[in-house]
Amino acid sequence: MEGKGTSFVLHVTxxxxxxYFGSHAQILDGPKDLTVLTGSNASFLCTVARDWxxxxxxxxxxxVVSISPTAGSMSDTDIIVRNSTNQVNLAFTSEITILxxxxxxxxxxxxxxxxxxxQEATLTVQVNGSLEITNGSITIRPNIPVYLSCRFLNxxxxxxxxxxxxxxxxxxxxxxxxxxxxxxxxxxxxxxxxITAEYKxxxxxxxxxxxxxxxxxxxxDVTVSDNISGSLDQTTIIIIAVCVSVGCLxxxxxxxxxxxxxxxxKKRDTxxxxxAWKVSSIKSDYLQTSQNGRAGENNLSYxxxxxSRISYANSDxxxxxxxxxxxxxxxxxxxxxxxxxxxxxVRHITHV
Ligand SMILES: *[C@@H]1O[C@H](CO)[C@@H](O)[C@H](O)[C@H]1NC(C)=O
Ligand SMILES: *[C@@H]1O[C@H](CO)[C@@H](O)[C@H](O)[C@H]1NC(C)=O
Ligand SMILES: *[C@@H]1O[C@H](CO)[C@@H](O)[C@H](O)[C@H]1NC(C)=O
Ligand SMILES: *[C@@H]1O[C@H](CO)[C@@H](O)[C@H](O)[C@H]1NC(C)=O
Ligand SMILES: *[C@@H]1O[C@H](CO)[C@@H](O)[C@H](O)[C@H]1NC(C)=O
Ligand SMILES: *[C@@H]1O[C@H](CO)[C@@H](O)[C@H](O)[C@H]1NC(C)=O
Ligand SMILES: *[C@@H]1O[C@H](CO)[C@@H](O)[C@H](O)[C@H]1NC(C)=O
Numbered sequence: 001m002e003g004k005g006t007s008f009v010l011h012v013t014x015x016x017x018x019x020y021f022g023s024h025a026q027i028l029d030g031p032k033d034l035t036v037l038t039g040s041n042a043s044f045l046c047t048v049a050r051d052w053x054x055x056x057x058x059x060x061x062x063x064v065v066s067i068s069p070t071a072g073s074m075s076d077t078d079i080i081v082r083n084s085t086n087q088v089n090l091a092f093t094s095e096i097t098i099l100x101x102x103x104x105x106x107x108x109x110x111x112x113x114x115x116x117x118x119q120e121a122t123l124t125v126q127v128n129g130s131l132e133i134t135n136g137s138i139t140i141r142p143n144i145p146v147y148l149s150c151r152f153l154n155x156x157x158x159x160x161x162x163x164x165x166x167x168x169x170x171x172x173x174x175x176x177x178x179x180x181x182x183x184x185x186x187x188x189x190x191x192x193x194x195i196t197a198e199y200k201x202x203x204x205x206x207x208x209x210x211x212x213x214x215x216x217x218x219x220x221d222v223t224v225s226d227n228i229s230g231s232l233d234q235t236t237i238i239i240i241a242v243c244v245s246v247g248c249l250x251x252x253x254x255x256x257x258x259x260x261x262x263x264x265x266k267k268r269d270t271x272x273x274x275x276a277w278k279v280s281s282i283k284s285d286y287l288q289t290s291q292n293g294r295a296g297e298n299n300l301s302y303x304x305x306x307x308s309r310i311s312y313a314n315s316d317x318x319x320x321x322x323x324x325x326x327x328x329x330x331x332x333x334x335x336x337x338x339x340x341x342x343x344x345x346v347r348h349i350t351h352v
Pocket of ligand 2: 067068069070071072082083084
């Protein structure tokens with residue numbers, strides 16, 4: 001009977017040991033938190049004790065791969081799975097590498113062991129955005145403070161902005177930095193540096209995030225001059241612009257007024273001219289019929305050239321009339337419509 005009892009205890013112990021060792025599957029070492037820059041590869045390890053049944057990886061709650069001791073099944077082509085087995089304790093290590101990560105990969109990476117729970121890590125993807133001193137290389141007046149603006153777009157997380165003036169780090173009190181989160185959770189902002197310079201100076205704006213080995217930077221040259229010829233003062237530009245536009249307007253008005261006046265004048269002139277032509281043709285008819293001995297009166301025929309202010313001379317060189325100021329002649333022009341059979345009428349009219 002004793003032997004039977006001993007063998008039972010041994011059996012139970014053996015069974016327990018078998019269960020304990022045989023199925024003591026567990027995650028010995030789970031994935032670790034990782035922060036990387038976009039475009040990098042992100043690798044996670046998960047080491048399990050021997051006698052495991054199945055390892056499942058998820059990234060942001062999305063199934064990536066399931067691995068059994070005999071095979072693996074992939075669902076994501078941007079992820080590489082590798083494995084290694086420790087030859088001493090037979091621990092199995094599965095590694096996933098997410099290739100060229102972007103912001104959408106940020107989140108939880110989970111290694112689950114079937115029936116035995118999971119371990120997870122956080123993947124943080126940082127973004128190296130753009131950086132620019134928007135003023136460009138400028139010329140400023142000596143010893144007058146100006147502001148230079150350094151714009152940063154599409155960063156994650158908020159970059160630490162610093163300034164360098166001639167290779168010397170600028171005083172923190174000389175600049176202020178503001179930023180906002182965009183819809184895509186990216187950070188956009190600008191830093192304003194208050195700078196006074198006496199001589200030509202190189203100004204550098206730097207943006208640092210954890211994953212950038214060296215900060216991203218951008219520089220401009222600030223030239224100092226009493227004469228700022230190339231870049232005019234803004235008020236000067238405004239004044240010049242206003243003067244030029246007012247001048248242009250005046251010129252246009254003058255041109256329009258001149259054109260209108262001229263065309264009106266021309267209209268009157270042509271009507272006057274046609275009237276006058278009538279007169280002169282009638283007159284020449286008259287003269288032709290009464291030519292003998294009355295040639296002297298020929299000079300009385302009014303030459304209706306309105307622009308001529310020449311005096312018309314009689315054959316005996318005595319001035320008979322001078323063309324009066326245009327207005328008067330024009331006002332009286334209709335008088336010419338009457339058939340000027342009597343030259344005295346003409347004389348009377350032109351003697352204004
Ligand atoms: C990411 O891994 C792939 C495949 O191993 C390799 O070709 C590529 O150069 C790696 N990229 C970086 C940024 O290390
Ligand atoms: C481990 O990797 C080797 C070589 O890449 C492969 O042949 C084997 O199937 C992998 N084992 C598992 C369980 O994925
Ligand atoms: C960060 O972005 C800048 C500007 O696009 C680029 O010049 C630099 O190489 C980038 N750095 C890394 C580490 O990708
Ligand atoms: C530089 O640009 C910023 C923003 O565009 C502006 O506020 C600042 O006045 C500019 N500085 C100079 C010297 O033009
Ligand atoms: C800018 O700097 C000058 C000289 O360093 C200082 O007098 C001025 O108050 C500063 N302006 C602001 C807004 O801090
Ligand atoms: C920057 O360096 C130049 C010469 O390299 C020097 O003339 C200038 O004074 C320096 N500017 C400042 C603000 O120290
Ligand atoms: C500034 O302008 C004056 C007159 O136009 C000129 O004589 C002088 O050389 C200029 N100075 C500089 C530094 O350009």
